[in-house]
Amino acid sequence: MNFHTKAVHAGDRKRPGPAVPVTTPVYTAASYRYETSAELDRVLGREEAGPSYARYDNPTNSALEELVAELEGGYGALACASGMTALQIAIATALEGRPKRVLAARAVYGATIILLERVFRPLGVEVEWVDVYDLDGLARKLESQPAGCVVMETISNPLLRVGAIDRIAEMAAAAGAALVVDNTFATPLMVRPIELGAPLVVHSLTKYLAGHGDVLGGIVVSDQAHYGTLRALARASGPLLGPFESYLTMRGIKTFPLRMERQCANAVLVAAWLRGNPAVERVFFPDDPAHPDAATIRRLFPAGLFGAIVSFELRNADRAAVFGFMDRLKLVVPATSLGDVHSMLLYPLMASHRDIAPEQREQMGIRENLVRLSVGIESPGDITADLEQALG
Numbered sequence: 001m002n003f004h005t006k007a008v009h010a011g012d013r014k015r016p017g018p019a020v021p022v023t024t025p026v027y028t029a030a031s032y033r034y035e036t037s038a039e040l041d042r043v044l045g046r047e048e049a050g051p052s053y054a055r056y057d058n059p060t061n062s063a064l065e066e067l068v069a070e071l072e073g074g075y076g077a078l079a080c081a082s083g084m085t086a087l088q089i090a091i092a093t094a095l096e097g098r099p100k101r102v103l104a105a106r107a108v109y110g111a112t113i114i115l116l117e118r119v120f121r122p123l124g125v126e127v128e129w130v131d132v133y134d135l136d137g138l139a140r141k142l143e144s145q146p147a148g149c150v151v152m153e154t155i156s157n158p159l160l161r162v163g164a165i166d167r168i169a170e171m172a173a174a175a176g177a178a179l180v181v182d183n184t185f186a187t188p189l190m191v192r193p194i195e196l197g198a199p200l201v202v203h204s205l206t207k208y209l210a211g212h213g214d215v216l217g218g219i220v221v222s223d224q225a226h227y228g229t230l231r232a233l234a235r236a237s238g239p240l241l242g243p244f245e246s247y248l249t250m251r252g253i254k255t256f257p258l259r260m261e262r263q264c265a266n267a268v269l270v271a272a273w274l275r276g277n278p279a280v281e282r283v284f285f286p287d288d289p290a291h292p293d294a295a296t297i298r299r300l301f302p303a304g305l306f307g308a309i310v311s312f313e314l315r316n317a318d319r320a321a322v323f324g325f326m327d328r329l330k331l332v333v334p335a336t337s338l339g340d341v342h343s344m345l346l347y348p349l350m351a352s353h354r355d356i357a358p359e360q361r362e363q364m365g366i367r368e369n370l371v372r373l374s375v376g377i378e379s380p381g382d383i384t385a386d387l388e389q390a391l392g
């Protein structure tokens, strides 16, 4: 089935199984009754598929999980309460039965750094920050000491570096480690890391997949080998998305490919416009032929799709000047998120990377004058007109 067709059909309109919810759908029921205790026994023993208790399975969530697993080319998925909790359980899954050492890309979402430093490290997991864009260096790190997993983003936040997921997945697997990819920025319309050899993929559903700024959610998609562990850990810790959020996310995904194509096309236009504006010092966007990962982008991205995040530096701007620019925006929403239908602008220093130590931020190349624009589905001329009046 074609990607666009899957977005509308996969996971939906299933014939109801033998179970009847104890309470009424959107499947809010906490438990399910079966005709016979023998049936319930088989379901609880996982000899037969079916819902039994909401922490194990929920039919609304199962439909969403099937849909996203289809879009990502995975075996199964787990819908979670947030992108961060999805990442947490994905990393825990990757580390089961493997050395408790994580090699994590230095260029990642701020909360991912905090998750590894404040949740995993105190539990005895070794965390090492690495440059995943230096394949030889990464190979040496993998060889020097056994690692359990490598964590990276398809398109890094906010500087939009693009790693060679296919090569890194192969190197990690050869060293006995599992690659965990946060695919939030690229989305499965552009890149499907499982098809490139990564066993575990994570999304913040909050962003492009749900797409309308009304859901906080995350999802882990896994290959067959890791699916059993993923579900077992979820049964133990219950990091699940609520069924209403699942419903909203499925509703959002119906138009996700259309929204994303439009957002990607708009982003190319906005990036080109920004490059020509004297108030802008530097533009970060993957369509740049001089992008440090241009060869990887050509290999992994479909033609013409570069994502819909454009980061840029304001010329000679300090924190106060960036605040002034943000306060003058009338259409672009200066708020903390991305991937919504409306354009949004975020100041990493104030939001996503606020809790990162200045030296580490400096090392990451995130300067005081950097902003991150999430391009929406509006008419592109209206987006650039708003940026122009706000740039002054």
Ligand SMILES: *Cc1c(COP(=O)(O)O)cnc(C)c1O
Binding pocket: 082, 083, 084, 085, 109, 111, 153, 157, 182, 184, 185, 203, 204, 205, 206, 207, 216, 217, 218
């Ligand atoms: C937003 C985001 C997350 C965290 O997702 P939440 O849904 O906010 O928990 C993780 N990774 C990336 C790349 C994100 O943009």
